[in-house]
Amino acid sequence: MLVTVEHGRAVRVAGDPDHPVTRGFLCAKVNRYVERTYHRDRVLAPLRRDGPKGSGRFVPVSWDEALADIAARLGAIAASGDGPQAILPYSYAGTMGLVQGSSMDRRFFHRLGASKLDRTICSMAGTMGMRMTVGANVGADAEGLPDSDFVLLWGTNTLTSNPHLWPLVLEARARGARVVAIDPIRTRTAAQCDEWLGLRPGTDAALALGMLHVVFARGLEDRDYLARHTLGEAELRQRAAEYPPERAAAITGLDAGTVAALGEAYGRARAAFIRVNYGLQRHAGGGMAVRTIACLPAVTGHWRRPGGGVQLSTSANFQFDRQALERPDLSPHVRTINMIRLGEALTSPDAGVGGPPVRALVVYNSNPAAVAPDRNAVLRGLARPDLFTVVLEHFRTDTADWADYVLPATTQLEHWDVHLAYGHHYVTLNRPSIAPLGDSRPNTEIFRLLARRLGFADACFADDDPTLIRQALGAQSGKLRGVTFDALLERGWMRLDVPTPYLPFADGGFPTPSGKCEFYSARMREMGLDPLPSYTPPYEGPERAPELAARYPLVLISSPAHQFLNSTFVNVDALRRGAREPECLLHPRDAERRGIAAGMRVAVHNDRGAFTAVARVEDAIREGVVWAPSIWWGKLAPDGANANQTTSQRETDMGHGPVFYDNRVEVALAD
Ligand SMILES: Nc1nc2c(c(=O)[nH]1)N[C@H]1C(S)=C(S)[C@@H](COP(=O)(O)OP(=O)(O)OC[C@H]3O[C@@H](n4cnc5c(=O)[nH]c(N)nc54)[C@H](O)[C@@H]3O)O[C@H]1N2
Ligand SMILES: Nc1nc2c(c(=O)[nH]1)N[C@H]1C(S)=C(S)[C@@H](COP(=O)(O)OP(=O)(O)OC[C@H]3O[C@@H](n4cnc5c(=O)[nH]c(N)nc54)[C@H](O)[C@@H]3O)O[C@H]1N2
Ligand SMILES: [Mo]
Numbered sequence: 001m002l003v004t005v006e007h008g009r010a011v012r013v014a015g016d017p018d019h020p021v022t023r024g025f026l027c028a029k030v031n032r033y034v035e036r037t038y039h040r041d042r043v044l045a046p047l048r049r050d051g052p053k054g055s056g057r058f059v060p061v062s063w064d065e066a067l068a069d070i071a072a073r074l075g076a077i078a079a080s081g082d083g084p085q086a087i088l089p090y091s092y093a094g095t096m097g098l099v100q101g102s103s104m105d106r107r108f109f110h111r112l113g114a115s116k117l118d119r120t121i122c123s124m125a126g127t128m129g130m131r132m133t134v135g136a137n138v139g140a141d142a143e144g145l146p147d148s149d150f151v152l153l154w155g156t157n158t159l160t161s162n163p164h165l166w167p168l169v170l171e172a173r174a175r176g177a178r179v180v181a182i183d184p185i186r187t188r189t190a191a192q193c194d195e196w197l198g199l200r201p202g203t204d205a206a207l208a209l210g211m212l213h214v215v216f217a218r219g220l221e222d223r224d225y226l227a228r229h230t231l232g233e234a235e236l237r238q239r240a241a242e243y244p245p246e247r248a249a250a251i252t253g254l255d256a257g258t259v260a261a262l263g264e265a266y267g268r269a270r271a272a273f274i275r276v277n278y279g280l281q282r283h284a285g286g287g288m289a290v291r292t293i294a295c296l297p298a299v300t301g302h303w304r305r306p307g308g309g310v311q312l313s314t315s316a317n318f319q320f321d322r323q324a325l326e327r328p329d330l331s332p333h334v335r336t337i338n339m340i341r342l343g344e345a346l347t348s349p350d351a352g353v354g355g356p357p358v359r360a361l362v363v364y365n366s367n368p369a370a371v372a373p374d375r376n377a378v379l380r381g382l383a384r385p386d387l388f389t390v391v392l393e394h395f396r397t398d399t400a401d402w403a404d405y406v407l408p409a410t411t412q413l414e415h416w417d418v419h420l421a422y423g424h425h426y427v428t429l430n431r432p433s434i435a436p437l438g439d440s441r442p443n444t445e446i447f448r449l450l451a452r453r454l455g456f457a458d459a460c461f462a463d464d465d466p467t468l469i470r471q472a473l474g475a476q477s478g479k480l481r482g483v484t485f486d487a488l489l490e491r492g493w494m495r496l497d498v499p500t501p502y503l504p505f506a507d508g509g510f511p512t513p514s515g516k517c518e519f520y521s522a523r524m525r526e527m528g529l530d531p532l533p534s535y536t537p538p539y540e541g542p543e544r545a546p547e548l549a550a551r552y553p554l555v556l557i558s559s560p561a562h563q564f565l566n567s568t569f570v571n572v573d574a575l576r577r578g579a580r581e582p583e584c585l586l587h588p589r590d591a592e593r594r595g596i597a598a599g600m601r602v603a604v605h606n607d608r609g610a611f612t613a614v615a616r617v618e619d620a621i622r623e624g625v626v627w628a629p630s631i632w633w634g635k636l637a638p639d640g641a642n643a644n645q646t647t648s649q650r651e652t653d654m655g656h657g658p659v660f661y662d663n664r665v666e667v668a669l670a671d
Contacts, residue, residue, distance in 0.1 A: 016493070023164070028575070036572050046407050085335055088115045098419070107458075111461075113331065116335070122278060126313075129655075138316045148306075153169070179195075182199060185557060201557065211266055212236070225300075239533060291533055295533055297310055317504075324474065342372045344649055346381020359386065364393075367398060370642060376645060417430035431489070483497070541664075553666065554624060564631060599615065603668050626667060630644075644660075
């Protein structure tokens with residue numbers, strides 16, 4: 001991102017035209033980064049609560065006063081009978097930079113002896129699916145995409161959530177590739193594809209098994225690749241044989257002919273590129289779904305060729321020195337709390353996992369009162385009068401409203417950072433382009449100051465941000481070779497030390513225990529899971545919960561609105577105007593059955609909670625599925641609620657991830 005600064009003020013942000021993937025354009029949200037940075041509501045001084053919890057009433061105080069009180073409160077809890085585990089950090093995607101997201105903060109909480117947070121809210125199910133199958137969360141290179149002859153956008157709304165992939169998809173298409181979207185919703189992306197397959201949510205593994213059936217049945221597999229680079233071919237063949245297109249069709253709700261044609265096209269392609277993304281793993285069987293899809297290119301040997309393979313992420317290629325950055329060695333043996341169970345953690349006397357109650361919560365880079373599942377439980381927890389809550393933020397979010405202290409944090413324009421990527425292979429340096437606004441401070445600085453107040457004398461608490469970047473870049477080995485701080489200062493971004501395009505598994509070399517692509521996984525058997533790819537029905541579907549599914553006949557998908565980045569940017573006027581108001585897309589037949597017409601206000605509800613939205617009625621969605629573009633701030637919605645009122649704290653099959661879209665609801669006219 002290039003920032004134009006005039007007289008110390010940022011006036012424009014733009015993409016870097018030289019960057020091979022981002023190619024000079026920013027997404028719809030980040031285009032508004034200047035507006036967001038200088039927003040009238042930016043928190044520019046430390047704030048102390050000055051009213052009942054949740055009232056959102058605060059008074060500005062000095063940093064000295066805020067830090068002294070926070071350090072005293074945290075210190076007292078740590079010294080009490082409950083001990084430091086009664087303190088819980090909570091952070092995720094506000095910035096995914098290594099410095100402002102996982103360095104001094106981690107050191108601080110490790111040294112303090114606070115409970116650890118299992119950061120599962122986004123990607124862990126799929127990450128585990130990839131690890132168990134190909135060995136790590138790495139995949140096909142987007143820069144190979146133009147060489148692909150068949151592109152599957154599988155559970156991803158590319159134009160919204162990954163727009164920089166789109167020009168590469170178009171290049172492939174211009175050279176003859178067919179592009180297929182697999183998504184219960186005909187998203188703006190699916191509408192641009194050659195074909196939309198609107199399957200039943202949570203059934204992707206069955207579709208992939210049906211495709212494998214066809215590939216094997218028609219002899220379209222790559223026997224040489226299978227023999228040399230895979231483990232468990234015979235068992236996989238047997239499993240795939242159990243999923244003829246008719247069975248896959250019955251599960252996915254697609255036609256048998258469609259499944260057969262997809263399997264055939266996949267098997268006949270020279271180099272199919274599967275962009276699988278995180279949307280489809282937010283279901284009970286999310287890990288297994290990704291794992292099953294990840295088997296496909298090892299059966300057809302597409303990994304051999306540019307444009308072939310599967311990409312969930314490229315992130316595991318970025319081997320930063322996280323031990324040095326985060327210093328887990330400073331932590332005593334403590335409990336771990338899963339971030340998606342925050343509601344339970346804040347409302348159970350033993351945090352839901354044993355040990356002391358959570359008595360202090362320190363939130364940064366996250367807005368759990370909007371984004372965490374089972375929002376009613378989260379809000380009950382945040383409302384506890386005895387909970388001491390500190391929130392490092394740019395704005396008074398839904399979460400900040402419950403804080404005892406809100407501390408003003410800097411934005412990307414104001415601080416240092418270094419970033420990995422999850423869709424490409426470039427490291428990015430984030431240099432500050434303007435001075436911190438008001439009294440705001442980088443997360444790192446805030447934790448450095450708190451460490452000093454608590455008397456943590458370890459030398460690592462004195463490291464400044466450029467030092468942290470150097471530590472992250474580590475020993476200049478492996479794929480980070482040549483990526484130095486000085487080189488990044490000069491160039492801004494640098495490719496990892498891998499060829500272009502990078503073909504991670506062209507000659508096998510899978511980082512699994514066997515060194516092969518593991519169709520059969522002994523590790524999964526040890527975890528008590530099916531060692532072979534299989535279909536795991538949704539928690540809330542008719543297979544596992546027939547009574548619930550009858551009572552709540554609709555599946556709610558609350559995937560990102562085009563204008564928002566999770567809950568970030570919802571308060572930026574131009575973007576919120578673009579998103580209009582909380583909406584709910586229904587299929588015309590589902591709407592008609594309920595007497596709902598477009599524009600009417602509806603209540604979306606289940607046993608966990610409810611929110612209201614304005615109905616949109618179009619056939620751009622599978623019947624039985626509803627879509628609530630998300631993630632709204634409760635406080636900016638007319639009813640104070642959002643889609644997470646209805647989502648559950650249950651965990652995926654692998655990785656303890658969330659099941660945001662494995663969520664049954666009913667929709668009725670609001671009164
Ligand atoms: N504009 C925008 N961009 C973003 C984000 C944002 O909030 N806004 N968030 C960023 C983050 S943190 C992430 S993790 C990524 C997420 O981006 P993606 O990985 O693309 O995931 P989602 O947007 O959650 O879901 C993508 C699609 O999956 C579909 N889907 C849901 N369930 C299923 C299913 O069972 N099977 C199939 N095949 N499809 C299903 C949804 O209908 C949706 O259209 O995007 C990143 N980019
Ligand atoms: N229903 C539903 N829920 C979801 C999802 C969904 O699709 N549907 N998606 C899930 C996914 S994939 C994810 S990743 C999570 C994301 O959830 P979060 O990690 O909570 O991400 P955001 O909602 O973007 O909130 C980040 C907050 O961090 C703040 N922030 C940004 N930069 C900084 C900084 O440098 N310092 C500090 N102190 N604060 C900063 C921003 O102002 C913002 O309020 O949400 C999950 N929740
Ligand atoms: Mo995410």
